[in-house]
Amino acid sequence: MARPVTINISHDLGREEAQRRIRDGFEKVAGKIGFGSEFEQRWEGDTLHFDAKAFGMSATGTVEAGEKMVTVTVVLPALLAGMAEMIKGKVEKESTLLLEKK
Numbered sequence: 001m002a003r004p005v006t007i008n009i010s011h012d013l014g015r016e017e018a019q020r021r022i023r024d025g026f027e028k029v030a031g032k033i034g035f036g037s038e039f040e041q042r043w044e045g046d047t048l049h050f051d052a053k054a055f056g057m058s059a060t061g062t063v064e065a066g067e068k069m070v071t072v073t074v075v076l077p078a079l080l081a082g083m084a085e086m087i088k089g090k091v092e093k094e095s096t097l098l099l100e101k102k
Helices: 015-033 078-099
Strands: 003-010 038-044 047-054 057-065 069-076
Touching: 003 078, 015 038, 015 047, 015 057, 015 078, 057 078, 069 078
Parallel strands: none
Antiparallel strands: 003 069, 038 047, 047 057, 057 069
């Protein structure tokens, strides 16, 4: 059974800058987690929808960019559900780095 994992990341960038950084860098975040071999993304309003494939498995999800919060939801296939906490930690770390104020 697929398992959704949700990560909330606060930021002080505003919605537009958060979206720009996600647009420019979220594929790199996916690559660092191990889901970068095949990565497709599309925007619908303030939400990025993505499909990622690696090791013969697929994960889907969304990244919602808000004024002060970004919410990443990843739906992991059953075979990766046991690694959900590790994947969640990596997504949170890499996404936080992407959204740090510089």
